Amino acid sequence: MITVEHVGKRRGRTKVLSDISFEARPGRVTGFLGPNGAGKSSTLRILLGLDRAEEGTALVCGLPFHRLTRPLTVVGALLDGSGAHRSRTGRAHLRWVAASNGLPRGRVDEVLDLVGLTEAAGKRVRTYSLGMGRRLGLAAALLGDPDVLVLDEPVNGLDPGGIRWMRELLRERAASGRTVLLSSHLMGELAETVHDVVVIHHGRIASRGTLAEVTGTHRTLEDAFFALTGDGR
Amino acid sequence: MTLFHAELRKLLTLPSARAGLAIGLVLPPGVMMISAVPEEARQDAGFVQLTLGVIGAIVLGVVSTSSEYTAEGDDAPGGRQITTSLTGTASRTLFLAAKAGALTLVVAVLALVTATLTLALTRPLPDNTVPRVVGVVVYWTFTALLAHGITLLTRTGVVPLTLLILNTSVVSVTFLLSKVTPLAAYFPDLAGSHMFLHRIASPVDLAPVTGGLVMAAWVVALLAVAAVVVHRRDA
Numbered sequence: 001m002i003t004v005e006h007v008g009k010r011r012g013r014t015k016v017l018s019d020i021s022f023e024a025r026p027g028r029v030t031g032f033l034g035p036n037g038a039g040k041s042s043t044l045r046i047l048l049g050l051d052r053a054e055e056g057t058a059l060v061c062g063l064p065f066h067r068l069t070r071p072l073t074v075v076g077a078l079l080d081g082s083g084a085h086r087s088r089t090g091r092a093h094l095r096w097v098a099a100s101n102g103l104p105r106g107r108v109d110e111v112l113d114l115v116g117l118t119e120a121a122g123k124r125v126r127t128y129s130l131g132m133g134r135r136l137g138l139a140a141a142l143l144g145d146p147d148v149l150v151l152d153e154p155v156n157g158l159d160p161g162g163i164r165w166m167r168e169l170l171r172e173r174a175a176s177g178r179t180v181l182l183s184s185h186l187m188g189e190l191a192e193t194v195h196d197v198v199v200i201h202h203g204r205i206a207s208r209g210t211l212a213e214v215t216g217t218h219r220t221l222e223d224a225f226f227a228l229t230g231d232g233r
Numbered sequence: 234m235t236l237f238h239a240e241l242r243k244l245l246t247l248p249s250a251r252a253g254l255a256i257g258l259v260l261p262p263g264v265m266m267i268s269a270v271p272e273e274a275r276q277d278a279g280f281v282q283l284t285l286g287v288i289g290a291i292v293l294g295v296v297s298t299s300s301e302y303t304a305e306g307d308d309a310p311g312g313r314q315i316t317t318s319l320t321g322t323a324s325r326t327l328f329l330a331a332k333a334g335a336l337t338l339v340v341a342v343l344a345l346v347t348a349t350l351t352l353a354l355t356r357p358l359p360d361n362t363v364p365r366v367v368g369v370v371v372y373w374t375f376t377a378l379l380a381h382g383i384t385l386l387t388r389t390g391v392v393p394l395t396l397l398i399l400n401t402s403v404v405s406v407t408f409l410l411s412k413v414t415p416l417a418a419y420f421p422d423l424a425g426s427h428m429f430l431h432r433i434a435s436p437v438d439l440a441p442v443t444g445g446l447v448m449a450a451w452v453v454a455l456l457a458v459a460a461v462v463v464h465r466r467d468a
Contacts, residue, residue, distance in 0.1 A: 051467040077320040081305040081312020100239035130308040
């Protein structure tokens with residue numbers, strides 16, 4: 001469960017987020033939709049304790065991030081790239097991440113297998129393609145088998161097979177009662193994956209609800225998005 | 234403890250940190266082997282060479298932190314290890330403490346091993362060897378922590394690495410400043426070297442413990458500032 005209430009943030013004199021409120025519920029995949037620069041990443045980083053909000057609260061399973069003990073067992077995060085240093089091997093990266101939360105070493109091989117990186121595990125991260133880096137980042141997010149997944153543009157860099165694989169994995173996580181929140185600017189892709197949608201535009205929530213509610217009378221989510229934001233040119 | 238374990242693992246699996254270990258381990262005994270000790274420098278024989286090895290400690294201190302902030306590359310310019318570190322840790326204080334703790338342990342062991350190797354090559358052995366080796370271990374550890382603190386502020390390794398290594402090897406800025414003002418004797422590198430060197434061209438003669446305390450004050454102050462900055466800053 002993710003609860004974001006009245007979150008606001010400034011960068012310098014610019015208000016980048018205003019009154020952001022939404023929920024991501026267990027058992028559902030929630031899509032955070034908006035153009036580049038709309039404030040998706042900022043919101044996710046506040047939720048994960050990386051950036052600070054001047055206003056409002058962002059809770060994971062009822063707690064702010066800094067109150068979590070062994071956070072990897074509660075929330076897994078995939079942000080930009082792989083989140084690994086380039087000169088370490090994929091396996092060495094996952095091993096220190098596992099150690100930081102006291103997770104068993106055997107779990108590293110399990111998640112490597114889960115994301116299809118077993119063969120590349122001994123190679124340095126700098127030799128990975130963008131898609132392999134994303135898989136490594138996802139492996140780290142899954143290490144603690146968390147109840148909540150937060151993913152920023154997870155299909156970026158994945159090939160069509162990878163996108164399909166990611167979609168199935170996320171829907172399976174939700175089907176087992178977990179919470180999945182992912183951001184994307186790819187509306188067609190998002191409509192295939194999510195149950196609920198939160199639309200953000202210029203740092204404000206433009207719409208939120210189930211996929212059907214947000215799409216409304218429009219033919220597609222994309223049409224609805226451009227009608228909501230008035231950006232269709 | 235788990236965070237400390239993770240930081241230790243992180244540091245020891247980083248190739249640039251291994252380079253730092255190698256530099257620290259090889260440089261002082263290597264220089265000792267090829268240097269002739271003049272009569273008047275007898276009492277500092279071995280210890281002068283250990284001053285150079287602190288470059289290894291500087292490398293370790295810088296890369297343990299700069300590696301957190303290195304961008305992953307053109308494909309993912311926003312991707313950095315610090316996001317993984319901080320999304321795996323609820324407390325930035327514990328994260329910083331674990332990082333400093335792992336660095337301290339690795340550098341202290343490195344300094345002890347290198348000092349033993351270097352002094353094994355030194356004949357005759359200078360006076361008061363044991364307390365002065367303790368001084369070397371403390372000096373290397375404090376220097377690594379200073380490098381770590383500066384890098385937390387800069388978030389890039391280039392500037393601290395260049396400045397600190399140049400100051401140690403090519404030209405000592407603090408030494409030059411000590412020609413201008415006696416206050417320069419209280420810079421951490423000059424003050425700290427009193428812990429193990431007897432002949433120091435310093436305007437103020439500090440007792441070994443006093444020198445150590447002056448250096449410790451620098452470390453505490455810098456790490457406190459860095460901790461406050463890291464807490465307030467968006468990661």
